[in-house]
Amino acid sequence: MTGVESGGSGLPVGAVTSPGSGPPGGVRGGVAPERDREAGTVGPAGTAGGIGASPVRPDGALKVRGEFAFSSDLWADDMLWGATLRSPHPSATIRRIDIGAALAVPGVYAVLTADDVPGDRYYGLDVADQPVLAVDEVCYRGEPVAIVAADHPETARRAVRRIVVDYRVREPVTDPEAALAGGRLVRHVPIRRGDPAAVAEVVVTGEYRVGMQDQAFLGPESGLAVPAPDGGVELYVATQWLHADQRQVAAALGLPAELVRLSLAGVGGAFGAREDLSMQVHASLLALRTGRPVKMVYGREESFVGHVHRHPAILRYEHGATRDGELVYVRARILLDGGAYTSTTPAVVANAATLGVGPYRVPNVTVDAYGVHTNNPPCGAMRGFGAVQACFGYESQMDRLAEAVGLDPVQVRVRNALAEGGVMPTGQVVEGPAPVARLLELVRDRPAPPPVGDDPRQLPGGVANTTTPEQVVRGVGYAIGIKNVCFSEGFDDYATARVRLELIGGEPTALVHTAAAEVGQGLVTVQAQIARTELGVARVVVATADTGVGSAGSSSASRQTYMTGGAVRAACRAVRAALVARLPGRPGAAGDDGDGQVDGGGLELAGGAVRDAAGRTLGTLVELLGAGPVEETVRWRHRPTRPLDPVTGQGDAHVQYAFAAHRATVDVDPELGLVRVVEIATAQDVGRAINPEAVLGQIQGGTAQGLGLALMEELQVVDGVIRNPSFTDYLIPTVLDVPPMAVDVLELADPHAPYGLRGVGEPPTISATPAIVAAVRAATGVPLARVPVRPEHLTGTG
Amino acid sequence: MRIDCVVNGEPRRADDVWAGESLLHVLRERLGLPGAKNACEQGECGSCTVYLDGEPVCACLVPAGQARGREVVTVEGLGPGPGELDPVQRAFVAAGAVQCGFCTPGLVVAVHDLLARTPSPADPEIREALAGNLCRCTGYEKILTAVRLAAGREHES
Numbered sequence: 018m019t020g021v022e023s024g025g026s027g028l029p030v031g032a033v034t035s036p037g038s039g040p041p042g043g044v045r046g047g048v049a050p051e052r053d054r055e056a057g058t059v060g061p062a063g064t065a066g067g068i069g070a071s072p073v074r075p076d077g078a079l080k081v082r083g084e085f086a087f088s089s090d091l092w093a094d095d096m097l098w099g100a101t102l103r104s105p106h107p108s109a110t111i112r113r114i115d116i117g118a119a120l121a122v123p124g125v126y127a128v129l130t131a132d133d134v135p136g137d138r139y140y141g142l143d144v145a146d147q148p149v150l151a152v153d154e155v156c157y158r159g160e161p162v163a164i165v166a167a168d169h170p171e172t173a174r175r176a177v178r179r180i181v182v183d184y185r186v187r188e189p190v191t192d193p194e195a196a197l198a199g200g201r202l203v204r205h206v207p208i209r210r211g212d213p214a215a216v217a218e219v220v221v222t223g224e225y226r227v228g229m230q231d232q233a234f235l236g237p238e239s240g241l242a243v244p245a246p247d248g249g250v251e252l253y254v255a256t257q258w259l260h261a262d263q264r265q266v267a268a269a270l271g272l273p274a275e276l277v278r279l280s281l282a283g284v285g286g287a288f289g290a291r292e293d294l295s296m297q298v299h300a301s302l303l304a305l306r307t308g309r310p311v312k313m314v315y316g317r318e319e320s321f322v323g324h325v326h327r328h329p330a331i332l333r334y335e336h337g338a339t340r341d342g343e344l345v346y347v348r349a350r351i352l353l354d355g356g357a358y359t360s361t362t363p364a365v366v367a368n369a370a371t372l373g374v375g376p377y378r379v380p381n382v383t384v385d386a387y388g389v390h391t392n393n394p395p396c397g398a399m400r401g402f403g404a405v406q407a408c409f410g411y412e413s414q415m416d417r418l419a420e421a422v423g424l425d426p427v428q429v430r431v432r433n434a435l436a437e438g439g440v441m442p443t444g445q446v447v448e449g450p451a452p453v454a455r456l457l458e459l460v461r462d463r464p465a466p467p468p469v470g471d472d473p474r475q476l477p478g479g480v481a482n483t484t485t486p487e488q489v490v491r492g493v494g495y496a497i498g499i500k501n502v503c504f505s506e507g508f509d510d511y512a513t514a515r516v517r518l519e520l521i522g523g524e525p526t527a528l529v530h531t532a533a534a535e536v537g538q539g540l541v542t543v544q545a546q547i548a549r550t551e552l553g554v555a556r557v558v559v560a561t562a563d564t565g566v567g568s569a570g571s572s573s574a575s576r577q578t579y580m581t582g583g584a585v586r587a588a589c590r591a592v593r594a595a596l597v598a599r600l601p602g603r604p605g606a607a608g609d610d611g612d613g614q615v616d617g618g619g620l621e622l623a624g625g626a627v628r629d630a631a632g633r634t635l636g637t638l639v640e641l642l643g644a645g646p647v648e649e650t651v652r653w654r655h656r657p658t659r660p661l662d663p664v665t666g667q668g669d670a671h672v673q674y675a676f677a678a679h680r681a682t683v684d685v686d687p688e689l690g691l692v693r694v695v696e697i698a699t700a701q702d703v704g705r706a707i708n709p710e711a712v713l714g715q716i717q718g719g720t721a722q723g724l725g726l727a728l729m730e731e732l733q734v735v736d737g738v739i740r741n742p743s744f745t746d747y748l749i750p751t752v753l754d755v756p757p758m759a760v761d762v763l764e765l766a767d768p769h770a771p772y773g774l775r776g777v778g779e780p781p782t783i784s785a786t787p788a789i790v791a792a793v794r795a796a797t798g799v800p801l802a803r804v805p806v807r808p809e810h811l812t813g814t815g
Numbered sequence: 816m817r818i819d820c821v822v823n824g825e826p827r828r829a830d831d832v833w834a835g836e837s838l839l840h841v842l843r844e845r846l847g848l849p850g851a852k853n854a855c856e857q858g859e860c861g862s863c864t865v866y867l868d869g870e871p872v873c874a875c876l877v878p879a880g881q882a883r884g885r886e887v888v889t890v891e892g893l894g895p896g897p898g899e900l901d902p903v904q905r906a907f908v909a910a911g912a913v914q915c916g917f918c919t920p921g922l923v924v925a926v927h928d929l930l931a932r933t934p935s936p937a938d939p940e941i942r943e944a945l946a947g948n949l950c951r952c953t954g955y956e957k958i959l960t961a962v963r964l965a966a967g968r969e970h971e972s
Contacts, residue, residue: 083850285917537915589970
C-alpha cells in the first residue's frame with residue numbers, strides 16, 4: 018500500500034461491522050417468506066445480525082458519504098495515467114506501428130506494443146486466444162493495440178492519437194450464420210433425449226432473436242498498478258475473480274504469481290463484465306516499465322468496447338404437444354455470436370443447450386447450441402449467461418402453444434411444470450425443491466395493478482403528453498425461467514475462507530478473510546452474518562479481499578453466497594472445533610459433525626461461551642482465547658458435477674437449479690409504439706434468504722435488467738462497429754421506466770446447499786424479458802419475435 | 816489556469832488546471848474529493864451531481880473555469896460534521912438503497928435537492944425528479960423507499 022491513498026475497497030482491516038437493524042419501514046410489495054423445510058440445524062439461532070437478518074451493510078455509510086474508494090478513485094504519489102490505442106477496424110492486419118511521435122510528446126513516459134509484453138502475449142479465461150496488445154492483426158473494433166503512460170490523462174490521450182498504425186483492412190465476418198458455415202465454430206453442444214423422430218398432434222414453431230445487451234455497470238473499468246520493490250506489482254482493481262486475474266496477469270508479465278498481488282478496489286457493479294481482463298495487464302506493464310504507479314480509467318465509450326457483452330442469439334424452436342397441451346417433444350437450434358475471442362462462450366453455449374427447454378418435463382428433446390467466432394465485439398458473461406437467450410425462445414413458444422391448444426399461459430406452463438425429482442434433458446434428476454407450478458400461481462394470484470388512469474406521468478410517453486388514456490391498451494404476460502447455480506461440467510469449483518477468532522480489547526472478535534469479490538450484492542454483509550451465526554460473537558471484521566488468501570472463485574453464476582458462504586461457514590466450524598479442543602479435559606475433541614453443533618455431544622457456541630445441551634457454560638470465549646487466537650483456513654467445494662457427453666449431452670452437469678417467475682402488466686400506445694410497464698410481480702425460490710433485504714435487491718435489480726433487454730437495451734452493431742456506445746444512445750432503464758415490483762420469496766431449502774440456500778442473482782433477469790414481451794403481445798396482438806422490442810416493431814413501420 | 820472557489824464551506828485553490836478540465840475532474844483529481852463519480856461524462860447518468868451555488872449540476876458538464884469564485888457542495892459536504900450523516904444519507908443506508916454505490920453520491924445530492932424544494936413528494940414527483948440519475952443495481956425500488964423514509968413517509972412504504 019506504499020504511497021496509495023484510499024486504496025483497497027474502503028473496508029480496511031479494523032473496520033468493525035456491527036449488527037444493525039433492518040430497514041425501519043416495511044418492504045413494498047412485501048417478502049412473504051414461506052419456509053417448508055429446514056436444512057437441518059444451523060447452529061445457534063438468534064445471534065443478532067446473523068443469517069436471516071438484514072443488518073446494515075458495513076460499507077453503506079462510506080458509500081453515501083462518497084468516501085468509499087472505488088477503483089476509479091485511487092491515487093498515489095507520483096502517479097502516471099495510462100491510455101489505450103484501440104483498433105478502428107473490425108478486421109485488419111498490422112503492417113507497422115510507429116510510436117515515435119507519441120514518445121516525443123512532453124509528459125509521456127512510455128509507449129508499449131505487443132513487442133513489450135514480456136510473458137504470454139495471449140490471455141483468456143478458458144482459452145488464451147486474446148492478445149494483451151494486438152499481435153500482427155486486429156479482430157474486432159476496439160481491440161487494444163498500444164498503451165501509453167503520461168503525467169496527465171489528456172496528455173496520454175493525445176499521445177495515443179499520435180501513434181501511427183499501418184493497417185491493411187480485411188473484410189470482417191459479422192454474420193454468425195456465415196461464421197458457422199465457414200467453420201468458425203467455438204463450441205457445439207448437442208442434447209439428445211428420447212425419440213428424435215417423435216410426432217405430436219399440435220406443433221408450434223418460431224424463430225426468435227435476442228440483441229446484444231451490455232452490462233452497463235456504472236463504475237468504469239479502472240485501477241491502479243504500483244511497482245513493488247521486489248520486482249512485482251501491487252494491483253488495485255475492480256474484478257469478479259481476483260485469482261483468475263492474478264493467473265492471467267502473472268502469465269502476461271512473465272512473473273510468478275506471488276509477485277502479482279491483487280487487492281479488490283471498490284467495484285461499481287459487475288454483472289459479468291468484469292470476468293475478463295480489461296486494464297489489468299496494461300496498467301501493470303506500464304507501471305513496471307516506468308517504475309511509477311499507473312492509473313487507468315476508461316471513459317464510457319471505451320468501456321462499451323472494453324468488456325464483453327451478452328451474446329446475441331438466433332433461436333429456432335419447434336414444440337410438439339398433445340391437444341391437451343402436454344409437451345411431447347422440443348427441437349431447438351440456438352446460435353450464439355461469440356464475437357472475436359473465446360472468453361466464456363463455451364460455457365454460455367452449454368447453458369443455452371442444457372437449459373434450452375426451460376423448467377418443463379419434455380420426454381423427447383433435440384437441442385443443438387452453437388457458439389461462433391466473428392469480428393463482432395467479443396461476447397461473454399452477463400447475468401443469466403445463456404439462460405436468458407434460451408428463455409426468450411422457449412417462453413415465447415409456450416405462449417404460442419397455449420394459444421394453439423386453447424389454454425391460458427399459466428395453465429400450459431403448470432401442465433408441463435418440472436417438479437422435484439423431474440428429469441432434465443441432460444438426464445440429470447432435479448434434486449430438492451423445484452416449485453415451478455407454485456411460482457407461476459403466486460404471480461398469477463397477485464392482485465392486479467390499478468387500471469389506466471389519466472395522470473400523464475403514468476401513461477406511455479409520460480410527460481411528453483403523447484398519449485391519452487383512451488389510446489392505451491393493456492396486456493398481461495407470464496414467464497418462468499431456470500438457471501444453474503455455481504460452475505458446471507466437472508469444473509473444480511471451490512472457495513477459500515480464513516477465519517480468526519481472538520480477543521481485541523478483551524472482546525472476542527472474528528476476522529473473516531476471503532478473496533471473494535463484493536460487487537454490490539452485499540457479500541461483505543453476508544460473510545459477517547455467517548460468522549456471527551456460527552461463532553456467536555457480535556464483532557466481526559471482514560478484511561479487504563485480496564490474493565493473500567486462497568481463491569474464492571468468481572462472483573458469478575449466482576454462486577458466491579453458496580460458495581464463499583459455504584467456505585466461511587466451514588472455517589467458522591473448524592474454529593469452533595479448535596475451541597472445544599481447548600476445553601479443560603477435552604483434548605482432541607471431535608470436530609463439527611455436520612449437524613451444525615460443535616460436536617456430537619450437543620455442545621454449541623453462543624453468547625460468547627461454549628455450552629452443553631443443558632445450557633451449562635463449559636468455558637467462555639474470553640477464557641478459551643486467553644491462550645491466543647484460533648485461526649483456521651478452509652477450502653470448500655460443492656458436490657462434484659460431471660462433463661456432458663459430447664454426442665448426447667447427457668450428464669449431471671449442474672450443481673443446483675434456481676427458478677423465478679414473472680407476471681408483467683404493460684400499457685401500450687399502439688399508434689406510437691410506446692410501452693409503459695405498469696407493474697412486474699416476481700416469485701422466486703431462494704432456498705434460504707441469508708439476507709432478505711439483499712435478496713430483494715437482487716430480485717428487483719435483476720428484473721430491471723430484464724426489462725431493459727425487453728424494451729430498450731441493445732448495442733447496435735453494424736458491420737462490426739458499435740453505433741451507440743454512450744448512455745445517450747444505449748438506454749438503460751431509469752426510475753421512470755421501472756415500475757413497482759411486488760415480490761414473493763419462497764424459502765424451500767436445498768438439502769445439499771449451505772443453510773439450504775439457492776443462488777439468487779440471475780433468475781430474475783431471465784424471465785422478466787419474456788414476461789414483458791408476452792404482455793406487449795397480449796396488448797397489441799403483434800407476434801413479436803425479437804428483443805428488444807422497438808416502437809417500429811409495434812407500429813409496423815420498421 | 817488557477818481556480819479559486821469555495822468547496823464544502825472551505826476556500827479551495829487549484830493551480831495548473833487545463834482549459835478543458837471539467838469541474839468533476841478538478842474535484843476528483845486536484846482537490847481530493849472523489850465522491851462525485853465519473854460514470855458517463857456526458858450528463859446522462861447523474862453520478863457526478865453536485866451543488867453549484869445551490870443548484871444541482873452534473874459536474875462533468877461544467878467547465879472547471881465556471882466554478883471560479885462560486886460555491887460548490889459535494890456529497891462529502893452534506894453531513895452535519897465529519898463522519899456524520901445527513902438524513903438523506905441515513906435513509907439510503909437504512910432502506911437498503913445502496914448496492915454497488917456508484918450512483919449513490921449523485922442520487923443523494925439529487926434527493927437532498929428534491930426534499931429541500933418539495934419536503935413531501937408523491938411517488939410520481941420522486942420519479943420525475945430522479946429520472947436523470949441512473950442506477951444499475953437496485954431497480955430503484957429501495958431508492959424510492961429511501962426517499963419516502965427521508966421525507967417522513969416511511970409508514971407508506
